[in-house]
Amino acid sequence: xxxxxxxxxxxxxxxxxxxxxxxxxxxxxxxxxxxxxxxxxxxxxxxxxxxxxxxxxxxxxxxxxxxxxxxxxxxxxxxxxxxxxxxxxxxxxxxxxxxxxxxxxxxxxxxxxxxxxxxxxxxxxxxxxxxxxxxxxxxxxxxxxxxxxxxxxxxxxxxxxxxxxxxxxxxxxxxxxxxxxxxxxxxxxxxxxxxxxxxxxxxxxxxxxxxxxxxxxxxxxxxxxxxxxxxxxxxxxxxxxxxxxxxxx
Amino acid sequence: xxxxxxxxxxxxxxxxxxxxxxxxxxxxxxxxxxxxxxxxxxxxxxxxxxxxxxxxxxxxxxxxxxxxxxxxxxxxxxxxxxxxxxxxxxxxxxxxxxxxxxxxxxxxxxxxxxxxxxxxxxxxxxxxxxxxxxxxxxxxxxxxxxxxxxxxxxxxxxxxxxxxxxxxxxxxxxxxxxxxxxxxxxxxxxxxxxxxxxxxxxxxxxxxxxxxxxxxxxxxxxxxxxxxxxxxxxxxxxxxxxxxxxxxxxxxxxxxxxxx
Amino acid sequence: xxxxxxxxxxxxxxxxxxxxxxxxxxxxxxxxxxxxxxxxxxxxxxxxxxxxxxxxxxxxxxxxxxxxxxxxxxxxxxxxxxxxxxxxxxxxxxxxxxxxxxxxxxxxxxxxxxxxxxxxxxxxxxxxxxxxxxxxxxxxxxxxxxxxxxxxxxxxxxxxxxxxxxxxxxxxxxxxxxxxxxxxxxxxxxxxxxxxxxxxxxxxxxxxxxxxxxxxxxxxxxxxxxxxxxxxxxxxxxxxxxxxxxxxxxxxxxxxxxxxxxxx
Numbered sequence: 001x002x003x004x005x006x007x008x009x010x011x012x013x014x015x016x017x018x019x020x021x022x023x024x025x026x027x028x029x030x031x032x033x034x035x036x037x038x039x040x041x042x043x044x045x046x047x048x049x050x051x052x053x054x055x056x057x058x059x060x061x062x063x064x065x066x067x068x069x070x071x072x073x074x075x076x077x078x079x080x081x082x083x084x085x086x087x088x089x090x091x092x093x094x095x096x097x098x099x100x101x102x103x104x105x106x107x108x109x110x111x112x113x114x115x116x117x118x119x120x121x122x123x124x125x126x127x128x129x130x131x132x133x134x135x136x137x138x139x140x141x142x143x144x145x146x147x148x149x150x151x152x153x154x155x156x157x158x159x160x161x162x163x164x165x166x167x168x169x170x171x172x173x174x175x176x177x178x179x180x181x182x183x184x185x186x187x188x189x190x191x192x193x194x195x196x197x198x199x200x201x202x203x204x205x206x207x208x209x210x211x212x213x214x215x216x217x218x219x220x221x222x223x224x225x226x227x228x229x230x231x232x233x234x235x236x237x238x239x240x241x242x243x244x245x246x247x248x249x
Numbered sequence: 250x251x252x253x254x255x256x257x258x259x260x261x262x263x264x265x266x267x268x269x270x271x272x273x274x275x276x277x278x279x280x281x282x283x284x285x286x287x288x289x290x291x292x293x294x295x296x297x298x299x300x301x302x303x304x305x306x307x308x309x310x311x312x313x314x315x316x317x318x319x320x321x322x323x324x325x326x327x328x329x330x331x332x333x334x335x336x337x338x339x340x341x342x343x344x345x346x347x348x349x350x351x352x353x354x355x356x357x358x359x360x361x362x363x364x365x366x367x368x369x370x371x372x373x374x375x376x377x378x379x380x381x382x383x384x385x386x387x388x389x390x391x392x393x394x395x396x397x398x399x400x401x402x403x404x405x406x407x408x409x410x411x412x413x414x415x416x417x418x419x420x421x422x423x424x425x426x427x428x429x430x431x432x433x434x435x436x437x438x439x440x441x442x443x444x445x446x447x448x449x450x451x452x453x454x455x456x457x458x459x460x461x462x463x464x465x466x467x468x469x470x471x472x473x474x475x476x477x478x479x480x481x482x483x484x485x486x487x488x489x490x491x492x493x494x495x496x497x498x499x500x501x502x503x504x505x506x507x508x509x
Numbered sequence: 510x511x512x513x514x515x516x517x518x519x520x521x522x523x524x525x526x527x528x529x530x531x532x533x534x535x536x537x538x539x540x541x542x543x544x545x546x547x548x549x550x551x552x553x554x555x556x557x558x559x560x561x562x563x564x565x566x567x568x569x570x571x572x573x574x575x576x577x578x579x580x581x582x583x584x585x586x587x588x589x590x591x592x593x594x595x596x597x598x599x600x601x602x603x604x605x606x607x608x609x610x611x612x613x614x615x616x617x618x619x620x621x622x623x624x625x626x627x628x629x630x631x632x633x634x635x636x637x638x639x640x641x642x643x644x645x646x647x648x649x650x651x652x653x654x655x656x657x658x659x660x661x662x663x664x665x666x667x668x669x670x671x672x673x674x675x676x677x678x679x680x681x682x683x684x685x686x687x688x689x690x691x692x693x694x695x696x697x698x699x700x701x702x703x704x705x706x707x708x709x710x711x712x713x714x715x716x717x718x719x720x721x722x723x724x725x726x727x728x729x730x731x732x733x734x735x736x737x738x739x740x741x742x743x744x745x746x747x748x749x750x751x752x753x754x755x756x757x758x759x760x761x762x763x764x765x766x767x768x769x770x771x772x773x
Binding site: 262263265266267269270283287288340341344345346347348349351352353354355356357358359360361362363364366367368442443444445446447450451458459462463465466469471474475477478481482485486488489 | 519520522523524525526527528530531544548549605606607609610612613614616617618619620621622623624625627628629701703704707708711712720723724726727730732735736738739742743746747749750
């Protein structure tokens, strides 16, 4: 399966009370098969708009997005999305039945669905909670179920919109570690939105720094740090400093 | 041992209020301040309750009332949920029906009763129709609100996982709106129950608790009337505790969408 | 975000279309002859009747009596219900005594009592007003009780640490803190009282009242008067629900951010 993403000079404008607003202007980037891309920027820089265009919730005013070499038209099972909101899980379904949802839509048989769902719950270390309802799980656990749910129907790429932003710092560190492991195990292409510099350095192969009003690409960086990355190492701190420099002007 | 004692204390606390009120009632009844015919002693009321139960009269009336309640409520639930969903899903339906529903809602259903009698005659038909119409408003409004309150992120998540329109409706919107739909049904049933008894008094149904009470008034049979009120109280309590709390416990409470 | 103006207009337009459709349906139904003309009068006839009833003052007087009964009932219900609910929430013994009684009486439809009240208090005004009061009292008790128990203990602790005494805590923390529930109770009480007043006026035949108008009209098969009375009942209900209670909520609990503003 071709898991590349190509974004060709996309622009997004919308109508508001004060006339047309340019939210994203002329953004281009490529993500290679199995690569982890972080889009980093201040709030209001249009990073969520970019993700929504990748997911197919919004259509670019100009420009083109290719996933697996095919132009994106609307929503599709070639993409998995993880939102920031814990409420994204369906409260009336257990963790396992949440993870099964995408397969159910595709008409996969019961037994196979169950087996696949359990496999992905094991991947996010939640097989013991398969039959729990979302409200019985902590925020971190809910987000892990959401990741399992987005992976279970085997999309080409995984899109994540600040999935850990609402977690406490310690849980977030643990989640980043686990996400790296999951990513290495599944070899998915990931686009990850964040406004946290350390998170971007910890997770990404490639980092896209955005400027706000309108959202444009300010810098594109790569840090070849050894994984698992050590946030206290000199290289890590240096990388953070470099990124901050790009963000601040 | 400790638990037994606690249980006994709780039971005592539950009995005491009724004992006190019962005693006061009995004293007033026996003091002869009011005519005994109008203010019967508890023994007489209990007697009437037993007599009516044994002879089957009370059951026949209860059955008539319950059947009417079930039919009227069923009508309201089906029409209400369908219309409410249509209003929640389609802006057109919302724009057209919302003003009508808002105007109809604050009119007590009972006010239509004489009109329905004129149109459909006395008996079962106007009673069931009226109960259905009067209780449908609560179901419509709550279902509509429920569909509107379905979280956007659920819809997006389902869409991105490839849900078709029909799947989206059946697997996301319906369960997502269920807490509100159940609330609407609960309110609707309560409303149906509240007006049914009164409507029965106006439509002269052949058998029904409301009619039993109303008929007993003619003959100053206060004991029969109070026995009827007691039966009505028991049914109301059972509906609330046994039917709805159970349904909620197995669905929305379990899903954490509503605290018990 | 505000909806663009075109949306609002479209909604108004469609809402009007809904009402017009209903009107046309009624007219077709009225003229179709399914029921005789006497049973389903045309809108014009209803309007004329309504106008003449208002012009000769009789409808105004009837409506005033109905309204008076509801207001009196709500007032007495508040005077009984709010203190009792507060005492129940504050003192365990009060709660243990009253709660079982309230729980048993609350699910009995008020109108089931009407024939008894007629026997006890005679036909007419007194029985009607008592039925309305009875109907309104339970929601007041129940909601006040719930409201006081929902008061956040942190507020009480904060007040105590700032030196508030028993009296001040009650007046300045517990009472306003339970206000959202009390206002909801008032709203529910109105809903019940409104149904009860029409029902009681139909059954207990006081001299005046909108319900009485309907009852009398039925005797003479006068459907025009019945429908005119229904319009008045609807207008009064809407007025209370939309104007009185929404204003009350807006100036108290909505302003304090303790209640989401209504969506309709």
